[in-house]
Amino acid sequence: MTRSTAHATAEAHRTAVLDEAHTGDIHGALGTIRLDDTAPRTGPTAKLRTLLAIIGPGLIVMVGDNDAGAFATYGQAGQDYGTHLLWTLLLLIPVLYVNQEMVLRLGVVTGVGHARLILERFGKFWGAFSVIDLFLLNALTLVTEFIGITLAAGYLGLPRTAAVVLAAGVIIASAFTGSFRRFERVAITLCAASLLLVPIYFMVHPATSQMARDFVVPTMPGGTGQLSTVMLLIIGIVGTTVAPWQLFFQQSYVIDKRITPRFMRYEKADLWIGIAVVVVGAAAMMGFTAAAFAGTHGSGNFTDASGIAHGLAVRAGHLPGVLFAIALLDASIIGAFAVSLSTAYAIGDTLGLKHSLHRQVGGAKGFYAVYAGLVAAAAAIVLIPGSPLGLLTEGVQTLAGVLLPSASVFLLLLCNDKAVLGPWVNGPKTNAFTSAVVAVLVMLSVILTAAVLFPDITASTILDIMAACGIIGVLAAGYALTRRRTGSKEDPVDRTGRDTWRMPPLETLTRPAMSTGYKIGMGALRTYLLIAMILAVVKIVEVALGH
Template structure:
């Protein structure tokens, strides 16, 4: 675990409760038919996150700081505003799913549980220093193994699984919408900002490390660590996503339970089909991944806002030394509680979160790929040809996903 850090936490946070809801709905509705999307996503995710980490490690600055050098200020402010709104909606949906899952196991008000999780997460971010908090987040990724364990409790049709993994097919308009949702929840802008910011945090906490623009001799070891970390982190993300799709395909889809509206809904539907243990494991996973994802979502918004405004941004700093940073985090969490009490359904909220993320992702990816190839910013550490090729391919795929989402929605 020593060589793993920002990439592992970023990948694990990608499997948040809203992601679990998307993957559960995919497995329940389409069986194993859309598993190929995650095979396609893996190299694209790796390229984008490698580029994000590279920018942070080379420059010693967050992603927004670098992108604002090549984009109009009004555009980067608009993108960060979209990021904040989308992340806040996502945090609200994740907290609601955690509250609902807990209420299924220990009956009580799901709204109270939701508020409690929000307050605990906020207090941890406010009062626990980064070096300790990041270690907790890293170990918390182990909760994702619960979804892999689920596969040992159900009967898997392996020939059907292999077909779903390697033979692309899309069934109708709903299939297109689901593919777009998978791409949207897997390649999200908040992950780019978070991983770059965590590379900067790692620099700040290790006196021997310097930005590579100042000390290029550290480059071989730094890039080797980033590669291991990112390849492993994105692999964890995709393996868990595949396990959720496969588990719900083998149980809910085969039992004819195809209408899943939330992660907690999937857990509840599993109970009569796969038994109490599978139900409890699924609920534990929702709560654990939520505790991991909420600080990543809220933190990425705060990093981006502060980088644009030139304010101090660090989870290691005490609140009085990074007031704007922690204010943005607190605002996002408080507003997310309000979303839980609003009449807006969680699935509708997640839909609009996906729309906003999709809109923001394409220009952010364009900015990222320009930055990672710009010698004035990266000096001799510009991204390799293969990194840039896969990064631009991810940009094209996300642009196509946004276009498909617009076409199927309107």
């Protein structure tokens, strides 16, 4: 046994880290960090090399979220409302960072995936619910990725069946090499290709001054008559940018990459790089789509991403249309990578399967079977003649609206669990901001679910839902503040030694205490989720039978 292997084995026994596959040297796409390399990073060259080795999780999870669904959502915003909704991206930046930073913290500190933590800390019901719902949502999301592949292939003049089969083969083969580094190199190459959106922006020449103003000044285009439509599109932008699968993916991926707390600041930099890429790409899409359709019959009449490519070709020539189709194909493949991998990680966590890209196929058969099975099933569904693809897209929206509140609530609770995060738990300011974000996400979830179930929902109904959620939020905040003032003061968190602190094995931790407020809140959440799921399934079945 080598020194590095012995060190890794000892580390796995001292902490909750799953097994030897999740400890050891970091083999990143752009560099390596040995487990026994504990030297301080003092010079700019050493810091840059470390950052290059760490880059991956934050970049992939963010760019993976600019997938086929995002192309359609941002494209619709630009084609129907110009650049008037750019401000939503600015507001989403802190939301993206806070959510993913908390997941990042959970990953590097605990060494245990998101699904496993929910199962162990909140019980079998919530563990099973989170994984089953994630599985259904991700399966449908994968179908939308392959829809994006067919749209891109159709514009480029490629055979539909061959394009889908080839893409599925690339997605599966890239993960089946038994090498984490090879997979990450493919993924980061695809992330770099997403920057094709930038030259399209300069070819189309949208009004930069107008974009700058709309980025910082919130407006609601269309007047009161279109308030409900605009509100639902804004919710769609939030939903496509803050997706439940991101939480499960990033936590497991940083564990699989073997990143530890001492590299936290480098991983945060990786996350900021990913956020910058996703916001620049989204803004570019809104901008060049708005410019391409301004003053044309297509303005306000969005169809699909293929329609955007045709509009770009008419406005600026053949090359921008081709580049957009290639970017759509690239984004769909990245999205499929991330979504299917998050599912395989979550199921491996819950069922106790060996799950790591460091393992050969024979050493993690269940993990790779889930990954490949999801990709193959999604590709097959898209190729079936007469498949209700529009209905599947609607199902994605509905399930995303149902799952997002529970995912956000569990994330906040886990990041306040001292047994889990020790000196890494949230501070008061982070909790205040995150609680507000969770409250807004829950409100948007309720509105989105209501809108999908009741397509004729009016603007006044949406405002009523917002008002009701606001009142409930204020009451909940007042209750929490009162409890905090009247309750016994907690000792301040000792944050010394954070760089070396890891969560102990899960079986040694005491279960979290359940206060009355906690029980009421979790009961209300469970009731909402069950009712929303039942209504969603009934609605989808009704639509299917109607077709």
